[in-house]
Amino acid sequence: xxxxxxxxxxxxxxxxxxxxxxxxxxxxxxxxxxxxxxxxxxxxxxxxxxxxxxxxxxxxxxxxxxxxxxxxxxxxxxxxxxxxxxxxxxxxxxxxxxxxxxxxxxxxxxxxxxxxxxxxxxxxxxxxxxxxxxxxxxxxxxxxxxxxxxxxxxxxxxxxxxxxxxxxxxxxxxxx
Numbered sequence: 001x002x003x004x005x006x007x008x009x010x011x012x013x014x015x016x017x018x019x020x021x022x023x024x025x026x027x028x029x030x031x032x033x034x035x036x037x038x039x040x041x042x043x044x045x046x047x048x049x050x051x052x053x054x055x056x057x058x059x060x061x062x063x064x065x066x067x068x069x070x071x072x073x074x075x076x077x078x079x080x081x082x083x084x085x086x087x088x089x090x091x092x093x094x095x096x097x098x099x100x101x102x103x104x105x106x107x108x109x110x111x112x113x114x115x116x117x118x119x120x121x122x123x124x125x126x127x128x129x130x131x132x133x134x135x136x137x138x139x140x141x142x143x144x145x146x147x148x149x150x151x152x153x154x155x156x157x158x159x160x161x162x163x164x165x166x167x168x169x170x171x172x173x174x175x176x
Contacts, residue, residue: 006074011093013084019044019092027051030075045096052100052108074107082112086122094123098130 009029016022023044027036032054041047052075077097079085085094097110112119123131141147 023047077110079112082114083119
């Protein structure tokens with residue numbers, strides 16, 4: 001099996017009573033919690049931005065040579081029971097994640113899992129304005145192979161026009 005070349009951060013609303021706990025959980029899953037404890041932030045978004053900056057600066061969890069400056073690995077945030085995050089006052093976690101998605105250097109994706117079709121209707125206006133609305137409504141899937149096949153067909157990219165992007169960069173992007 002090929003190694004996963006991105007970080008996955010699983011967030012469960014029942015385990016994260018507030019945004020500061022969520023930030024600590026994110027840092028722990030990305031193996032940068034020691035750096036987070038040493039820093040102080042004025043807002044949750046600043047803290048999250050700092051954690052993602054650490055990922056760009058050095059390889060998380062690496063020791064010695066592996067700790068040196070390295071190419072950042074993308075982060076996929078998986079929000080289980082998305083509607084529970086949307087029901088929180090101020091929706092700070094959602095706002096911060098979606099706001100960071102809008103930046104040019106964001107190497108991240110946010111996947112919200114919900115059994116409610118109307119979960120995006122629960123978003124505040126300021127969060128919804130940043131939310132691109134890209135939704136993939138998926139029926140109940142029985143196996144991981146069914147899920148992989150559905151994602152493969154849903155995320156398929158058409159061939160790139162020649163000369164638009166250097167071929168090596170295009171192949172690397174398409175493979176990820």
